[in-house]
Amino acid sequence: MNGYNVAILGATGAVGSRLISQLAQSNIPVKNLKLLASARSAGKVLKFKNEPLTVEETTPDSFKNVDLVLASAGGNVSQKFLPIAVQSGAVCVDNTSAFRMDPDVPLVIPEVNREALKRHHGIIANPNCSTIQMVIALAPIYHAFGLKQVIVSTYQAVSGAGQAAWNEMLHQAQQRLNNEAMTAKITPVKGEPHHYPLAFNLLPQIDVFEDNGYTHEEWKMIHETKKILLDDMDSPDIKVTATCVRVPVELGHGESVYIEVADKKATVAGLRQQLTRMPGIIVQDDPAEQLYPQPLTAAGKRETFVGRLRADEENPGAFNLWIVSDNLLKGAAWNTVEIAECLVEDGLI
Structure with missing residues (x-):
């Protein structure tokens, strides 16, 4: 694949801003990046690799043609939108507690249990920062x-x-x-x-x-x-x-x-x-x-x-x-992007 269509859900938060910067520094080939947030944050302009991107309001249609979702917008938002994203064909890495204890969702620290990624069904959970x-x-x-x-x-x-x-x-x-x-x-x-x-x-x-x-x-x-x-x-x-x-x-x-x-x-x-x-x-x-x-x-x-x-x-x-x-890097944004790197490297997207 020449590159992946990526969406960051919760792009304007403290973790979201770091997801953008960590993704920019990663080895993931990004073809298109979509920044998603709530209606009150829509219209803000953020930068990815020095290119301005306008934040969009998250809707069920936001995930069409998206390959990878990095989510950190709160558990209720993840529960609402990530199943829709999976149905649309995306693989999601979630930085909330919404799916961590679901037995069908791998809870992953790449250095510790990377092999668990092979068992994913569209959603991978990022553990709690602590x-x-x-x-x-x-x-x-x-x-x-x-x-x-x-x-x-x-x-x-x-x-x-x-x-x-x-x-x-x-x-x-x-x-x-x-x-x-x-x-x-x-x-x-x-x-x-x-x-x-x-x-x-x-x-x-x-x-x-x-x-x-x-x-x-x-x-x-x-x-x-x-x-x-x-x-x-x-x-x-x-x-x-x-x-x-x-x-x-x-x-x-x-x-x-x-x-x-x-x-x-x-x-x-x-x-x-x-x-x-x-x-x-x-x-x-x-x-x-x-x-x-x-x-x-x-x-x-x-x-x-x-x-x-x-x-x-x-x-x-x-x-x-x-x-x-x-706690906002290894505890959140970097571990999330690191999981995504492993998914790409292991051909799991």
């Missing part, structure tokens, strides 16, 4: 030493809550510096009855609460990890638990991860060796030089950074890791 960076680091450890338990606490940037929440946090910071009362209308969750400032604060709620006291973000991390590594979202073979916290950082999620491996002979050196060999991972782990991953230095980069590797001195076979990645 899940991606953790699982890409855990996968080589799991394959080398086995994995029994994972306990993760996240420090998630405001950009994961969207551009409006990002803007709100910056406004709150200015209010605080002006000795004014900080106002909140979005965080932690726009649709919830109570809102709290994120600037100079920590919010231990990302997404809504489930009946068991976990947030839906925590639920996603638990079950997506199992689906990606074990192909079973409810598998008991790896125990996973999570506490997800929104922090006043613009870009880049941090995660403190405690793991227990099956091989009691595993060492920090062995874990470091496996991580160093893993595509998409950069190990930054030199306490003597105060070298460790940070959101500021990870922002704008596709890789996932791992450091603070250390053995738990109280529990043989247990280790701690610190993982950081740009």
Whole structure:
């Protein structure tokens, strides 16, 4: 094929703008690009490889003659339009939670389970941003030493809550510096009855609460990890638990991860060796030089950074890791485009 007709659904959002730039840098031959968004965003002009493109309102007819759809416009939008796109002949890579737990939809991190793409029926799901960076680091450890338990606490940037929440946090910071009362209308969750400032604060709620006291973000991390590594979202073979916290950082999620491996002979050196060999991972782990991953230095980069590797001195076979990645790139736009690259390379479109 000389090139693909590509549509980006949700082109004007924070992830959408990055989908455009990552697609421009990819090896996917793009014949035509269609930028789709809501009616209120239609008419905006964006650039792809320095060429101006006008954003169109998304309708059922938007997907005619489209080969590939990259979607990041919200779960309800994906549920409404992606089945239509598939019926029109497109393959869709979705960056929402709409299809992640569907047993017929592959949930893919290319470096971890690329082979799952062969099972797609038109839709491939991009995992949650916090899940991606953790699982890409855990996968080589799991394959080398086995994995029994994972306990993760996240420090998630405001950009994961969207551009409006990002803007709100910056406004709150200015209010605080002006000795004014900080106002909140979005965080932690726009649709919830109570809102709290994120600037100079920590919010231990990302997404809504489930009946068991976990947030839906925590639920996603638990079950997506199992689906990606074990192909079973409810598998008991790896125990996973999570506490997800929104922090006043613009870009880049941090995660403190405690793991227990099956091989009691595993060492920090062995874990470091496996991580160093893993595509998409950069190990930054030199306490003597105060070298460790940070959101500021990870922002704008596709890789996932791992450091603070250390053995738990109280529990043989247990280790701690610190993982950081740009949540809008590897956690969203880049992983989505990377999946699309693999689909092209493997002849699955």
